[in-house]
Amino acid sequence: MxxxxxxxxxxxxxxxxxxxxxxxxxxxxxxxxxxxxxxxxxxxxxxxxxxxxxxxxxxxxxxxxxxxxxxxxxxxxxxxxxxxxxxxxxxxxxxxxxxxxxxxxxxxxxxxxxxxxxxxxxxxxxxxxxxxxxxxxxxxxxxxxxxxxxxxxxxxxxxxxxxxxxxxxxxxxxxxxxxxxxxxxxxxxxxxSAQNIAFHEVGRQAVMADPDWCGGRYIEEGRRPEKGLAVARMAAHITYLSETALHRKFGRNLQDRENLTFGFDADFQIESYLRHQGMTFVDRFDANSYLYMTRAMDYFxxxxxxxxxxxxxxxxxxxxxxxxxxxxxxxxxxxxxxxxxxxxxxxxxxxxxxxxxxxxxxxxxxxxxxxxxxxxxxxxxxxxxxxxxxxxx
Amino acid sequence: MxxxxxxxxxxxxxxxxxxxxxxxxxxxxxxxxxxxxxxxxxxxxxxxxxxxxxxxxxxxxxxxxxxxxxxxxxxxxxxxxxxxxxxxxxxxxxxxxxxxxxxxxxxxxxxxxxxxxxxxxxxxxxxxxxxxxxxxxxxxxxxxxxxxxxxxxxxxxxxxxxxxxxxxxxxxxxxxxxxxxxxxxxxxxxxxSAQNIAFHEVGRQAVMADPDWCGGRYIEEGRRPEKGLAVARMAAHITYLSETALHRKFGRNLQDRENLTFGFDADFQIESYLRHQGMTFVDRFDANSYLYMTRAMDYFxxxxxxxxxxxxxxxxxxxxxxxxxxxxxxxxxxxxxxxxxxxxxxxxxxxxxxxxxxxxxxxxxxxxxxxxxxxxxxxxxxxxxxxxxxxxx
The missing domain is CATH 3.40.50.1820 (Alpha/Beta hydrolase fold, catalytic domain)
Known part of the structure; x- marks a missing residue:
């Protein structure tokens, strides 16, 4: 065989x-x-x-x-x-x-x-x-x-x-x-497309803005640009869905069904969903690889x-x-x-x-x-x- | 009068x-x-x-x-x-x-x-x-x-x-x-809409991920979360335009008309345009105000x-x-x-x-x-x- x-x-x-x-x-x-x-x-x-x-x-x-x-x-x-x-x-x-x-x-x-x-x-x-x-x-x-x-x-x-x-x-x-x-x-x-390159560039800038990225040398520094990578993933994730799907799935539903908190925690379900997408992504993906993958698509x-x-x-x-x-x-x-x-x-x-x-x-x-x-x-x-x-x- | x-x-x-x-x-x-x-x-x-x-x-x-x-x-x-x-x-x-x-x-x-x-x-x-x-x-x-x-x-x-x-x-x-x-x-x-809240949340997370944000107390610390705010602005700016307009204005045009650089600098005009939008924004806008303004819209x-x-x-x-x-x-x-x-x-x-x-x-x-x-x-x-x-x- x-x-x-x-x-x-x-x-x-x-x-x-x-x-x-x-x-x-x-x-x-x-x-x-x-x-x-x-x-x-x-x-x-x-x-x-x-x-x-x-x-x-x-x-x-x-x-x-x-x-x-x-x-x-x-x-x-x-x-x-x-x-x-x-x-x-x-x-x-x-x-x-x-x-x-x-x-x-x-x-x-x-x-x-x-x-x-x-x-x-x-x-x-x-x-x-x-x-x-x-x-x-x-x-x-x-x-x-x-x-x-x-x-x-x-x-x-x-x-x-x-x-x-x-x-x-x-x-x-x-x-x-x-x-x-x-x-x-x-x-x-x-x-x-130009718009797709634009979204990728936002993601790359988010990663590179994270001081834990260390100019790309975070591995040897023992650090990880998790916050920047999470922001990049959050932005990208929106582009994978549709407005209709987001409306159907989340709408303006609140985490706490009754009340706005009048603060900056995740009031809306869509916020905590996105935060979760960002946080779980950094556990499975390398930040520099993210730069390389997005660049490959941009160049295509x-x-x-x-x-x-x-x-x-x-x-x-x-x-x-x-x-x-x-x-x-x-x-x-x-x-x-x-x-x-x-x-x-x-x-x-x-x-x-x-x-x-x-x-x-x-x-x-x-x-x-x-x-x-x-x-x-x-x-x-x-x-x-x-x-x-x-x-x- | x-x-x-x-x-x-x-x-x-x-x-x-x-x-x-x-x-x-x-x-x-x-x-x-x-x-x-x-x-x-x-x-x-x-x-x-x-x-x-x-x-x-x-x-x-x-x-x-x-x-x-x-x-x-x-x-x-x-x-x-x-x-x-x-x-x-x-x-x-x-x-x-x-x-x-x-x-x-x-x-x-x-x-x-x-x-x-x-x-x-x-x-x-x-x-x-x-x-x-x-x-x-x-x-x-x-x-x-x-x-x-x-x-x-x-x-x-x-x-x-x-x-x-x-x-x-x-x-x-x-x-x-x-x-x-x-x-x-x-x-x-x-x-x-849910999608709009999602984009705002990405922007807020970008600001708050910047260590220079200092939990919102950057003014007294003498710092400014410029990188985070710039990323937030870049993401938002894409939503203010249209794919057609981006294609017409920038398409896949290169900064250097001839060549890709095979790196992570701004190869495409859309990239340098977005970076410019981010950089000029931080000179005129307060990062915490950005959080408050986006929240006001989300709550509406x-x-x-x-x-x-x-x-x-x-x-x-x-x-x-x-x-x-x-x-x-x-x-x-x-x-x-x-x-x-x-x-x-x-x-x-x-x-x-x-x-x-x-x-x-x-x-x-x-x-x-x-x-x-x-x-x-x-x-x-x-x-x-x-x-x-x-x-x-």
């Missing part, structure tokens, strides 16, 4: 990588970065689910979002919580691990086992901090290609991801079209990177696309998905487009959205028949 | 109130607050423009927004910039100071001469800080009523304001209907304060209303204005409603929007005839 062989090839877990498999790439296999620098040595932490078939044709790569991780369908050892997309991925689920071999890796620049700013810089023996080169979406994908090569997979049956994960999907399809049979970018776009612009015409990014693409957006997503509005669809049409690619009616905003891609599941299931089933994958027994 | 007499009655300027008139209200005239507390002594800094007629029937009160001030149509002595609404208010302007007597006062809780958290608490001899009771929109209006009484004005010809100023307009009309001939709430609503809910039915707030209102919204305003979307209009209709009030097509977002009320000027001019002219105000000679 290829999957099992792969497991045995890789190094065992380290103390700060509680359960993932890790692919270590030595100085003979550096990661070329868009910045012109190289990252070496480096490593990729990943999880797999299901079994790679003999033809190595049933592999699906799941790409995670800004603060996601490789635990797409298994318990996250840091938070103790279920995998972040267990509604979508698992035995009998839409992305059926009884049928497909699912790979999910922590992106380079992340903080859950892949090389990131909290990793040790071999040149100094200290954590990289901001000495880690800036990582782009293309860099993340380039590392994923090395992981896929490691499994001996020539062509992925599918690359699937939402938000920043969707950006990686588009990058995969644009840069490695022959290696991607189907691509599912969900709640994403081919570039980050598939058209500019291809000379200005988005359609050129997909010229002669053999990949089948299914683009999904949500009506109430104001971080990646449907217009951004339509722009991708138009470019794919102009490039003559095979594309289906689904806009899903929901009031749950950007986060809808992670939630129980039956229409989303139906769309993805239908698309994958059809593609599996075309690819000649045997049906589930 | 009543206006001149009023000027002579008031105290002269203090060092930190560079040019405004100030009405000082002693312990015999305390300000009753919604919190149940009283503020005494306290003072209101204000500017006037034009001349109050003999009948005292041509007075217009302009209510300022969150970080506004009394310098609606004259140079702000702190920033050295023109008045914040000189496009709307001044000789020959829509709110014509050759015709109307215009009053604009700094709200209680503010930081430009009216009593606020930076003022000296007479009980301690130190700045109030968070010992100032929480101020509500109704409290601000109650103080304005005392200012209007001071001028001997029974009935204002109009109360006009945008955003938090529009909340004050609605509060005036609801609580003092006989004293308001016309009311123009612009880009406002009868309550603050005209319906709940009146037993739950918004229409009840305007029952038998003699006031003529003109409600204005902007299509791209997502802080106070048109739906919020429509809710006010429906309540006014249900209450049998006289109301006209104008939704102005613009892509400039919430800030449109401060900008050169010819449709806005035309609507306000037409409404005021018609009302002036009804009120028997003589035409401009």
């Amino acid at each position: 290829a999957a099992r062989r792969a497991r045995n090839d890789t190094a065992s877990n380290q103390a700060n990588e509680p359960s993932s498999q890790v692919l270590k790439l030595g100085e003979d296999r550096p990661l070329r970065l868009d910045s012109g620098k190289t990252l070496t040595p480096f490593q990729i932490a990943y999880e797999t689910y299901g079994t790679l078939n003999e033809a190595r044709s049933n592999a699906i790569l799941i790409c995670h979002a800004l603060t996601g991780d490789q635990y797409v369908a298994s318990r996250n050892p840091v938070t103790g919580k279920p995998g972040w997309w267990e509604l979508m991925v698992g035995p009998g689920r839409v992305v059926d691990t009884d049928r497909f071999f699912v790979i999910c890796s922590n992106v380079v620049g992340g903080c859950l086992g892949s090389t990131g700013p909290a990793s040790i810089n071999p040149d100094t023996g200290r954590a990289y901090g901001l000495d880690l080169p800036v990582i782009t979406i293309a860099d993340m994908v380039r590392a994923q290609v090395m992981l896929i090569d490691h499994f001996g997979i020539d062509r992925l049956f599918s690359v699937i991801g939402g938000s920043m994960g969707g950006m990686q999907v588009l990058e995969w399809a644009a840069s490695y079209p022959e290696r991607v049979f189907t691509a599912l970018p969900i709640a994403a776009g081919a570039r980050h 612009d598939l058209a500019t990177d291809r000379g200005g015409l988005l359609a050129d990014a997909f010229a002669n693409s053999p990949t089948r696309f299914c683009v999904v957006s949500f009506t109430s997503d104001w971080l990646f509005p449907t217009a951004e998905s339509r722009m991708v669809v138009r470019a794919l049409n102009a490039a003559g690619a095979s594309v289906s487009f689904v806009e899903i009616e929901t009031d749950r905003g950007h986060d809808a891609f992670l939630l129980d959205e039956p229409e989303l599941f139906a769309a993805v299931r239908g698309f994958l089933d059809s593609a599996a028949r075309a690819r000649g994958l045997e049906p589930v027994l | 009543a206006a001149r007499r009023a000027r002579n009655d008031t105290a002269s300027n203090q060092a930190n109130e560079p040019s405004s008139q100030v009405l000082k209200l002693g312990e015999d005239r305390p300000l009753r607050l919604d919190s149940g507390k009283t503020l005494t002594p306290f003072q209101i800094a204000y500017e006037t423009y034009g001349t109050l007629n003999e009948a005292r029937s041509n007075a217009i009160l302009i209510c300022h927004a969150l970080t506004g001030d009394q310098y609606v149509a004259s140079r702000n002595p702190v920033t050295g910039k023109p008045g914040w609404w000189e496009l709307m208010v001044g000789p020959g302007r829509v709110v014509d100071t050759d015709r109307f007597f215009v009053i604009c006062s700094n709200v209680v809780g503010g930081c430009l001469g009216s009593t606020g958290p930076a003022s000296i608490n007479p009980d301690t001899g130190r700045a109030y800080g968070l010992d100032l009771p929480v101020i509500t929109i109704a409290d601000m209006v109650r103080a304005q009523v005392m200012l209007i009484d001071h001028f001997g004005i029974d009935r204002l010809f109009s109360v006009i304001g945008g955003s938090m100023g529009g909340m004050q307009v609605l509060e005036w009309a609801a609580s003092y209907p006989e004293r308001v001939f016309t009311a123009l709430p612009i880009a406002a609503g009868a309550r603050h 809910d005209l319906a709940t304060d009146r037993g739950g039915l918004l229409a009840d707030a305007f029952a038998n209102s003699p006031t003529r209303f003109c409600v204005v919204s902007f299509t791209s305003d997502w802080l106070f979307p048109t739906a919020e204005s429509r809710m006010v209009v429906r309540a006014l209709n249900a209450a049998g009030a006289s109301v006209s409603f104008v939704e102005i097509e613009t892509d400039r977002g919430h800030d449109a009320f401060l900008l050169d929007e010819p449709e806005l000027f035309a609507a306000v001019r037409g409404f005021l002219d018609s009302a002036a005839r009804a009120r028997g105000l003589e035409p401009v000679l």
